[in-house]
Amino acid sequence: MNKKRLLLLSVFLVSVFVPVLVADVIYYYQGQITVGNVAPPMYFAIQPNGNAKIGNNFNVPSYINAQPSSGGSGFTAQVNITNATYNYYFNFMGLAVSKTGYIYLAKVAYSYTATNNPIQNATLYIMNQQGQIVYKYKLIVNGVVNSTLPSTPLQINSGSYIVSLLIVPYQGTLPKTPSNDLATITVNFGFSPMTASPPPIPLPSP
Known part of the structure; x- marks a missing residue:
């Protein structure tokens, strides 16, 4: 083996077994975000029918118990359904709504702990103060979450509105023993x- 080949072989072996240091360049940029707050363009508020009982008998469970979350950014509701054709x-x-804008239903999650699926259909209504339906959102269709979401954004004017809920149970599936934990709709x-045409927004997992 001549000296030239020996030199090339030595260079090759060095390149294999010795790590090669590669220069790196990093550019650094900085931005500053100042966070403030303004009045929300819409919020949920408690209504008299959010806690409905049979008369004043406190031994009878509520048909519904609903409360807005802190600041009105959402709400929680416990509803007790029966085997009636409709539960409204x-x-x-x-x-x-304090500012005219566009409202839409972005996402619905549904789960149940009952042995059988208790809800066939569920629809949420937004009405004006005269009780006329302004918007209708199908939450559950034939026992599963509405697959056509998100809904088309629709203009809603500033003002006060009524929120109502219609639930159609699967007949014959409700347990004989009353339960307050059959299903959850988010x-x-x-x-x-x-x-x-708002951009898609990241939504929290249910």
């Missing part, structure tokens, strides 16, 4: 104060 909860929650609304 009128004006269980209020919706106050709804996520979007509100755009600027455009009817």
